[in-house]
Amino acid sequence: MASGGRAARLAPVVDMAESAEKAAAQRLGHFQGQVNLANSKLGDLENFRAEYQSQWVDRGSQGVSGQWLRSYQYFLNQLETAVSQQRQSLVWHENNLNKARETWQQAYARVEGLRKLVQRYADEARQLEDKREQKLMDELSQRLQRRDTL
Template structure:
């Protein structure tokens, strides 16, 4: 019976290990998406800075009203893109945090199965030792009786 219990726990531990592996992969994917979003943010910020520099040069040289509106329209779209990217980064960071917590929970679950397996094996070993000791005592007792 104890052997079956250990086998069941071993199976559950393997399933938990599979869950840990899946959680690790999900965390890695979330971290990769966060990194990509951050890289896009850097590129947008650089582009925005370059555009502002161009704007400063054009303003110094003087500009027409329609060109001014075009610059302003594009600049507002660029600012919206930066804000959207910042929101996406925040969302990615939240997902990374969720995946970290999920991974920790799966690791705790697996660790608890490992502890239960160790306890079951220890208990099983004690029972076997006790049984062996009892058999040895009985054998020694019979041997003494046989001598007399």
């Protein structure tokens, strides 16, 4: 019965570990969403920059004023800055995602380890109980045989 008690005593620990693993999995999902969003924004900015640069070819073939060229260059520089900042943002979110993945993997491994331990304790308790039952059955069988032989 002591082994069964060990398994039962571990139940709150397993529950806490499962809660921590679930929270870590939710955090992992959140950061995956942030990476997806940052990646999408980066793609949008890069597409917009490519379209804006193609305007240079279209307008340039028609001739442009110095004012238009200065405005174009200024806005293109701002776009380059925005792309660069978005790349940094993506890297930051990817780092968070990697940390969250590590945390979740550790939490998952802890839960799995605890579950295996509880199962082992439960198996040991069951084996002990089976042995006790077998011993009782053997004793009862021996008593009955002695009674029958008397």
